[in-house]
Amino acid sequence: MSRPHVVVVGAGASGTLAAIHLARESGRRGVGLEITLVDPADRWGRGTAFGTVDDQHLLNVPAAGMSALPEDPSHFVQWRGGEAYEFAPRREYGRYLDELLTTTLATSLVNTTAHHLRARAVGVRRRPSGALVCLDGGEELSADAVVLGCGLPRAGSGWAPESVQDSAFFVPDPWAPGALDVVRRDRTGPADVLVVGTGLTMVDVVLSLVDGQSRRDRVVHAVSRSGRLPEVHAPELRPAVIPDISTWGHTLDELRCAVRAHLATVSLTTGDWRPGMDGIRFQVAALWDRLGEHDRLEFLRRDAGSWNVLRHRLPLSSGARIDELRTHGRLEIGAGEVVAAQPLPRGGLRVELSDGSSRDVGWVVNCTGPQTDVRLLGDPLIDDLLRPRAGSALATPATAGMGLRTENGRLVDTHGSSHAPIWALGALRRGELWESTAVPEIRAQALAVAGAVLEAVAPAPRRLADGRLVGGHHPVARPRDPLGLPLSTTAEAATLYNAGLERVMRLQDGGEDLLREAVQVDPDFAIAHAALALLGHEAGVNADVQAELDAARRAAGKRADDRERSFVDVVAERVKDVRRAGARALMAHIAEHPRDALAVSAAVPTIAFSGVTDVQQEAWDLVEGLAPAYGDHWWYISLLAFTRQDQSRFEEAGLLAESALSCEPSSGHAVHALTHVLYETGQHDVGRTWLDHWVASSGRSASHRAHFSWHAALHELALGDLEAVRARYYSQLAPPGVTGVRALVDSASLLWRWRMTMSAIQPGETPPVAPVLEQVDARLLTTPGTPFIALHAALGHAGNADRHALETLARHCRESAEPAMSATVATVCDALALVLDQEYAAAAALLEETMQRIDALGGSAAQREVLEETLIDCLVHDAQTEAARLLLDRRLARRPSPLDGRRRDVLATSLLAG
Structure with missing residues (x-):
């Protein structure tokens, strides 16, 4: 059986990324492909951007943002063995893409091959079942699908008068092979060079023309209409502050005001506008989509220049080198336009500028960038398509001719149809996306295009409601959920269910309301009833668990497939026995149906669900084992990010979290992971500010907001800002605003930690715990079912100075068959009772005994740290000052904290005085 043939036009970054993801996606789907990359270049992976051989030409995105694989954002960092916030040579990235495609093909488990054809595509013809790609040599390639990853093939020099364009001393395209070599070697004409354009291309050209191999008497004069240089990246990597754009409006004036306000707020609170700009980048496509054509053209006329200066920034070292050259008079920057030129007797040009001045220069170099209007390119392929x-x-051309119109990457013809099997990515989509030329955007497009191409050329079979398998495009196939699983319901009910499930996946409020609407539309929607029962039982939403479970069983008997019936059975088992039979049933279901996102949500210990295990390694194995099923999906990447921070792989966790947030800014799991990263790496001021921004914007609909407030309060405690902690508690964590399990786990535990952390350095009254415990189900306080909840019940009782309740809880824990309950939590209860009796030495001894076993209690390191705080407080009160200081020293060695530093200094002073 012949393999589908995909022709990728262009073998630069866009085309190579497309080929990489076609090969990877074909392996995931078990479908062999034949891929042909058509490009006259000598190697794939280079192209204009990464074909340079000058190591002074650096990426303008940190290595952390340059992975070709969205699901593995540290891939490029690990490949080159460098740091996340380094700006690597651009040619290094070309080699990375080359090696990755070669390795992907070599390790593919299916018969997928790629061939580089050194030719130029000059046209495309439709066929009944595919397309023909016409080459410049007259050959034609038959293709099942065509991907256009050719970028913009020609620099734009329409600004240049004829006297410049016709001169032998004009370099129209500095990236043409050898174009700058003649300038660097020239020793006869005037030494100076005029560069037109002051953006990133200018910077690279200047660095090449004033290095040690060029004339020492050379001065480069760079001019543009604005005379503005790109801004420089921040001194250190900081998380993007992603705005909530739901209220930003739909006109250019409204968006201008909103962007300015966002940048001003971020600058005021963080001291830097860049995190705000980086956050807007994640929302650019949505903002651009809101604008009408008139506003888009107005933006291009008035705002695009300022946007590019802020958005496309210089690497730190390049910025420093440019400053040095300006200081020493080797580089001059000015505003102006070239209006005329005259040849000089010894070569070179006398160039007249719009301000009336003139320059005698040996060369004029065009650095204004590519011609952005595809209608003016004169490119045979683009002209043929149009x-x-x-x-x-x-x-058809998109806004201002900046590329071609597509529907999710698939070309739209003049009749508005997207039936032709032709896709585009990269610069050819600028008109509809605005930001579409940097690797972070292109890699996401490449992955989406790969999935769409495979769905078109080798669609997976779909199952009908009666169980029959039909072709992938069968018109009556069942609707699917967000992960592609079939749903036995109507299209209307499926739409409501999917919206509700996505809210659950994002950790947003209101998911259960949408699920209720779904079962109202279709009372026989089994899996929606079961989902309501599960959320009511394990996530505490308002649902009649038994009634929904009964309805799910009845519906499953009428209309459900194997996966849906299995899920209903799992929920029934979970309701009967969460910890044992329910856990086994859930894991068996996931093994059979790994893309069942709701089942996985219930299995993985997170904010929302207790999961199926309190053993860290088992939880890690569960998440990591799902990688083949989910690939780059933002929800899975979010869970993986939390796993990585749990493993203390903080840099990788942070990159994963940001990658997920770039796809879904409201992903609560990704925010939770990044929050832990910022805390565990001691970025307390950044963490507090960033969290407040997210909760106020993209996280306004987040469920479990109390937990994010708890995290912000931990940062404030670490900073020693007690007034901020107090204000946050009363505004965001105090009852009745927070109730149930969140009140116990977040509010009550914070009050105990606050008391333990500050008692030796700044004693004072903390808010009472009793009102918090009144908001908690009594069963959680007396007969908790998990070690994690039992631990927090003990902290609540201790904060309430209730020794009797601690003793009762200890007896309950000792009756448990779980060692984490019968040994660890019971011992913690005893230790806390001793703290209340001020028997600090005995309490410290018991706590030290338990410290090696606390991972089995579940939760995060930040949550379990409350026991270390209690131990330190006991040691200080028992005058075991050196032991307390050593604990603080170890913690400061792994995580900076101003408050811990103060506490350590107080203890050191006490030791000296003693």
């Missing part, structure tokens, strides 16, 4: 045939062209 040429009407029988009243219809295969492609």
